[in-house]
Amino acid sequence: MNGKRATAFVPGHVTAFFSAHPAADPAVAGSRGAGLTLSDGVDVTVETIDDPEALAAGDASATADASAPITLDGEPASIGAVADVLAALDVCARVDVETDLPLGAGFGVSGAAALGTALAANAVADRGRSENELVRIAHEAEVERGTGLGDVVAQARGGVPIRLEPGAPGHGALDGIPAHARIEYVTFGELSTEAVLAGDTAALTAAGERALSRLRADPRLPTLMDASREFAARADLLVPEVAEAIEAVDRASDPDGDGTAGDGSEGDGGSAAMAMLGRTVFALGTGLSDAGYDPAVCHTHPAGARLLENSDNRHSDNRRD
């Protein structure tokens, strides 16, 4: 027999621009910047393993493989930040991560996996941590694994987060753009966050700080997109497929060349930018559709990460697997 199970949903997060702020304390380290949380996200299910021996005995309800307690879209996976979160909460559990988002493409899937694990593991093991504590634990795990700097705090908040100050709750500070938008995206492949963050980030950080100043002076979606494009150019991060798509969206949304693009409202062709860090282009409104691409479509997500309402063991008969 297995134990309690809980599922958390964590929105995806595309970063529009950022500056890196390393620190010895992973709760203090992080990034400034801004991005969009997405209704396309990650479901993380944590199930405590109360009686590992029952697995070996072939209990019909037990599908966990003790040697592969983490799965990603059904396949055994190694996700360091997830293992670190379980260790920090002292929880022995299997973790199933499910997402329709592309991996390694700038959607914050690793941060979502860590944060969802923290929320669901705290619930199933009744650890009694507060939301700020759980966000801090996930942020620290993500920073220490080098897989991200600002996704976790943004995903905990939801909406269109602006990261004013880096770090976990108690250190960082957030604001947001009061807007919602239809979002389209196309991914052309992976880009290593670790490799970029391990390189010289001085130019990147200068460009990120400049973009943040611009957005703070005018916290609107079109300014977020413009600032993101300027950031990608100044930080020299633009990849050819993404640059081509951004130009195609511009041509489609502003055929008369008068410089006015859409604002991302429904049915409004909007401008496009590159997800940091991924070979991914995202657009407001119908920007990519209008330009002839076949994008995935979602919306900004109004809420932060949260436990789903059937997260308790009385519902364990409804398991997907």
Added chain:
Amino acid sequence: MNGKRATAFVPGHVTAFFSAHPAADPAVAGSRGAGLTLSDGVDVTVETIDDPEALAAGDASATADASAPITLDGEPASIGAVADVLAALDVCARVDVETDLPLGAGFGVSGAAALGTALAANAVADRGRSENELVRIAHEAEVERGTGLGDVVAQARGGVPIRLEPGAPGHGALDGIPAHARIEYVTFGELSTEAVLAGDTAALTAAGERALSRLRADPRLPTLMDASREFAARADLLVPEVAEAIEAVDRASDPDGDGTAGDGSEGDGGSAAMAMLGRTVFALGTGLSDAGYDPAVCHTHPAGARLLENSDNRHSDNRRD
């Protein structure tokens, strides 16, 4: 012809306990404490008045009465904090506030009206303010009118907010209990927030600080309820009808008197407490139903206040009025 319109939804908020922290600067003033945001909330629709003369000329689409630009559940109303928010954003508009929540009963309707007005007025008049700025404007209006100290920041956050430090964004600090629950409530009448806040709040604040310490040490829903009950007794705020209901819920949820009450999960009789400040009892789970009351039923709300997705003038044909 009238102008753009936008609608914001703001969750209701019952305060479980609080301490009052007045200050000369209304952005710094506020309260510490904790409570629950509710899926029962307030819809605030703001519609700019572009051409007041069209009203007099009998334009069929114009239903605004220029002499009563604020309505509450369809009736002309005077809500000082709403007028102050419009003034702060320099927006000329009619504001329609609609809610199923009882008024003056401890659900934060006045704070919700102010916060919803800020979000919707910023959208229709394209004021370009950030979310933190809009929350600050609504918080200041509520504090200056003496109608509340902590509802606005809690309603902007959603979930089960813990107010660690008083004040608007940039001054205050929030955490949360990572939980959701079915909530039941019964209201026996109004209680004046202004009168309590204008009185001697020393005992109240000492009791509130003690309750907060207790909850921070154990951020779980049952502890929130226990701390709320202890607070009501120590601050001498309990009214007879509410005290009677709380006792009835205790008897129903713990018939064997063993001291273990429910935790608020679905179908679980849970303990009850008094909403601060109102003649209102609220319970987790099915506490009030089990005790024979006929309560209103809702849930904790996972998200903070937000603009609804049809908030733009292309949808103005779908008006309710």
